[in-house]
Amino acid sequence: MSMPLEPRRRRPGRPSAGETPVDRATVLECAERLIRREGPTVSLEAIAAEAGVTKPIVYHHVGGKDAVVEGLAWRLNERHADAARDAVAGRRDPAAAIRAFVDAYLDGLERDRNLYLYVTGGGGSGGDPESVLRFADQSAAGLAERLAQLRGARTKKQRAAALPWAYGVIGMLHFVALWWLRTADRSRAELAEQLTDLLWTGLRGNRSSR
Amino acid sequence: MSMPLEPRRRRPGRPSAGETPVDRATVLECAERLIRREGPTVSLEAIAAEAGVTKPIVYHHVGGKDAVVEGLAWRLNERHADAARDAVAGRRDPAAAIRAFVDAYLDGLERDRNLYLYVTGGGGSGGDPESVLRFADQSAAGLAERLAQLRGARTKKQRAAALPWAYGVIGMLHFVALWWLRTADRSRAELAEQLTDLLWTGLRGNRSSR
DNA sequence: GATGAAATATACCGGGGGTAGATAAATTCA
DNA sequence: TGAATTTATCTACCCCCGGTATATTTCATC
Numbered sequence A, B: 001m002s003m004p005l006e007p008r009r010r011r012p013g014r015p016s017a018g019e020t021p022v023d024r025a026t027v028l029e030c031a032e033r034l035i036r037r038e039g040p041t042v043s044l045e046a047i048a049a050e051a052g053v054t055k056p057i058v059y060h061h062v063g064g065k066d067a068v069v070e071g072l073a074w075r076l077n078e079r080h081a082d083a084a085r086d087a088v089a090g091r092r093d094p095a096a097a098i099r100a101f102v103d104a105y106l107d108g109l110e111r112d113r114n115l116y117l118y119v120t121g122g123g124g125s126g127g128d129p130e131s132v133l134r135f136a137d138q139s140a141a142g143l144a145e146r147l148a149q150l151r152g153a154r155t156k157k158q159r160a161a162a163l164p165w166a167y168g169v170i171g172m173l174h175f176v177a178l179w180w181l182r183t184a185d186r187s188r189a190e191l192a193e194q195l196t197d198l199l200w201t202g203l204r205g206n207r208s209s210r
Numbered sequence C: 001g002a003t004g005a006a007a008t009a010t011a012c013c014g015g016g017g018g019t020a021g022a023t024a025a026a027t028t029c030a
Numbered sequence D: 001t002g003a004a005t006t007t008a009t010c011t012a013c014c015c016c017c018g019g020t021a022t023a024t025t026t027c028a029t030c
Helices: A024-038 A046-052 A056-061 A064-088 A095-111 A114-119 A128-150 A157-160 A162-181 A186-203 B024-038 B044-050 B055-061 B065-090 B094-111 B113-120 B130-151 B156-160 B162-183 B188-201
Strands: none
Touching: A024 A046, A024 A056, A024 A064, A024 A095, A024 A114, A046 A056, A046 A064, A064 A095, A095 A114, A095 A162, A114 A128, A114 A162, A128 A157, A128 A162, A128 B162, A128 B188, A162 B130, A162 B162, A162 B188, A186 B162, B024 B044, B024 B055, B024 B065, B024 B094, B024 B113, B044 B055, B044 B065, B044 B156, B055 B188, B065 B094, B065 B113, B065 B130, B094 B113, B094 B162, B094 B188, B113 B130, B113 B162, B130 B156, B130 B162, B156 B162, B162 B188
């Protein structure tokens, strides 16, 4: 959680000795700050302005809107993955671990709401359904790994299921998240409990057989 | 599955006695046909042209891009819901019912691929994350009902979980669908099997307790 | 100082959704 | 019969956004 960098300079020309020119990190930092403040529908031009710079610079350093979305998604995923890891760490009971994971997810969602919407929405426009999927890609492989070991997958057949499961879990959390952000009809703890129940016991619930 | 109506007329002026003017259903029919043929990124203008008409007409009869998406989503959902109901009908074993449901979903996805992408992607642009959620809204309530009875939810607390579960299931299927459309690395039957496993037994799998 | 390199700005293009205002045909009525 | 009205549509435009070609400014070097 670094202090957002102030825009450095708006003046063309080669930078003098002490100056640091605008770079990719600066642009993304400013983009994030603006999205937090203004919401998920900000334009590339607005992001550029926030960085004290114009559009082609954003294009030059980061590489177009998709790249901005992907860059921010990456940072966001890193943070959330860290938080999730910390939350889950050391829990022996798998159900408790899942619950902690879900809770960490919802916590991150509340903290980074606008950013999350920007990143999953492909930046408010231009969205193939591909953009949200690219967001999922960044965490799917890692999650699949965890799921496989949680489930104790040994056979090749079992392990092959892990990847679609990971996308499934991500999609489930994502949709519930969007719905919850809109309705806000229950507490985070309640929702986490309900999701954990579904994730852990499935639709079968606590029935014994089959 | 009606025969797509041919474009009626491109001429302004009040229609003569026998003529039927362009209406909402015609526009949506042509939109669907075009999307099937050209893919999910078609523009409103292209849709209008397919209907032998211009943009303001689409706006007049249907009401803007969001309304087109919503209208098509509605039709698609109806068809898929019917198919799912038929597939599930009469199955006693809940796991088999879920499997049939998942399989019907994947079948519909393959049949209506472009349309599905258009509708869930908010039409290739302009998308809040809200648009995909509005698509989910159309089936969430009904699905929640089924899930509640499948799980045998009695208490108020249990029933309160049904709605987020429904969104969760929809989101799970949706994400897996997008991923599967892209990778296409396994058969539909395999994927249905894997998804059914996750949905029915959850991450717990077949462990006995907790 | 001239030259070149680095960093950025200006100004434009194309496309998409949305909309105001003009237009054309058929019915209705003096 | 011919004007007014109603109905259905088209033409032309606006604005915003992402993307890009080109000009410009500043510093370092020779």
